[in-house]
Amino acid sequence: MGVVTTRLPAAVLWDMDGTLVDTERYWMAAEEELVEAFDGTWTHDDALELVGSGLWEAAAVFQAKGVDLDADTIVARLTGRVREQLGEHGVPWRPGARELLEALREASVPTALVTMSVRAMADDIIRAIPFTAFDVVVTGDSVDHAKPHPQPYLLAADQLGVDIADCVAIEDSPAGLTSAHAAGAIAVGVPNILSLDDAPSSAIWPTLVGATLADLGALVGANGAAS
Template sequence: MTSSISVADTRMAHGPAPRAVLLDLDGTLVDTEGIWWAAEAAVFADLGHVLDDEHRSVVVGGPMSRSVGHLMSVTGTTATLGELTVSINERFEQLIERGAPLMPGARRLLTELAAYGIPTALVSASHRRTIDAMLRTLGPEHFAFTLAGDEVTRTKPHPEPYLTAAARLGADPAACVVVEDTPTGVASAEAAGCQVIAVPSLVPIESGPGRTVVGSLEELSVPFLRSLNTRIH
């Protein structure tokens, strides 16, 4: 289910802008979910295991420890979590050396948020080294800061990442809008008390209280966010 309110319908919206916009990275701003799966599949293939596509929906959007732990369980590999994590991250970085494709509307949205002076932060479950590799394509100048999964004690779906990001910006989580693409990320943002815009990638997400579901970042704009604030408050 997606929002029935289009960008065109919100151009005259006069609600307050969000205090901050907090954005997920993989599958939200950068089209990397397929690349992560390719990296995981390649590493496990090197160990003699073929990953069935049915496991993609289980590992998408989650922390590396959960995703790799699940794949270890279904394959019975003797490799350790630490070894696999290093290998998958290295393979992923090799695959995005020439750049990672942005999701439709991502660059335009970031440019518009900057033009309106709305503080923006990147909140990802990926590790710092991996985020920095993708920022070469995305552009670090678009964000007040970026927060990696290995820089918090508990990553998504725990609320700590979004609570930490809001605190660093001096913002009430309830005044922040989070943009996410997976149920894991949505759960983290909602547990932190943030408003959520979901742009589902591989796994469907239903709309709900305090949550708006759209089909693409191309539907988002600052007027849209203002109208969202008006409808929620």
């Protein structure tokens, strides 16, 4: 009988909002302010529909709600408000995320941030991390196709120079998991606001608290055994 060896992922690809940092409530507040400024109504269910999606795709939703601005202005206004809230309240880490990210860096496992936020906001988060956290950063303003399209994750693996099939992607939204899975990554869902029961994934972890490099390696080993 062959022995299944545990090997570390070629890279770990991190979603940002809702996975690495708990910023979804900041986005929802910014969205509500924006729509109400144009005398529209924005509900919690409306906000849930947009979790994990691209900002420019979301802009069309706000325009349909009566926001009389062009897409670039909508993106800039929302992002600006979220960045203001980060400045006011600090970076709210998701439980266990920073610890796992730091363990990966100490083990020299390549990492990428794959977010549909714009680069300026991603840089705010990166600056708040007291160690060099990412080798590659892919943002919503650097891709032609937002999640759930596979392009963001394919681009990250390409820039890292690794095989996407040997990468673990960590996500909190159905759109993000769909993107990672379609790209061919080992997709791990860590639920935050939305249920991931119907999203394609290799594993669903209830939390990143206590997650280890060995846990990630076991996913890679299982994936190799299944292929």
